[in-house]
Amino acid sequence: MKNFFLGLFIPYITVILFCTPVQAVDIQAIDINHGENVFTANCSACHAGGNNVIMPEKTLQKGALSTNQMNSPGAITYQVTNGKNAMPAFGGRLSDDDIKDVAGFVLSKSERDWD
Numbered sequence: 001m002k003n004f005f006l007g008l009f010i011p012y013i014t015v016i017l018f019c020t021p022v023q024a025v026d027i028q029a030i031d032i033n034h035g036e037n038v039f040t041a042n043c044s045a046c047h048a049g050g051n052n053v054i055m056p057e058k059t060l061q062k063g064a065l066s067t068n069q070m071n072s073p074g075a076i077t078y079q080v081t082n083g084k085n086a087m088p089a090f091g092g093r094l095s096d097d098d099i100k101d102v103a104g105f106v107l108s109k110s111e112r113d114w115d
Contacts, residue, residue, distance in 0.1 A: 031097075035105030038098045042090060050114030054086045062110040071110070076103035 039047070046053050050060040058068055065071040070079060080099045083089035090099065 029100070030104030031101050032105050032108055034098075035101030035103070035108075038094065038102045039105050042094065043102065046087075050109060060106055060110055060114065065107075065110050071107070073100070073103045073107065076106055 047060055052058045052060070058064060062071070065076075070076055077099050079087065080094070080102055081089060081091035094102070
């Protein structure tokens, strides 16, 4: 029984110790100032002040992003790249770095007040 327990326990602990979590955002790789410039030039017509002129309930405020499962860099990057509903896809207009920086900017602003 002891060997059975150790046979299960040791691999389990090894997995916990050496596996990394799902890819985290490298904050140093995100240029928030650049993201703000890209946002101003491409997004602010519909999302000025963190609002949404097309679908008012889907703002860029922290609570709304969470409710709509848009509170991660990956989710925002996917939406900006591919579009959804009335939002156009920006994947062909903006570079991957532009989109990554916009996602970082939106998340950083959602943590604070958009005003």
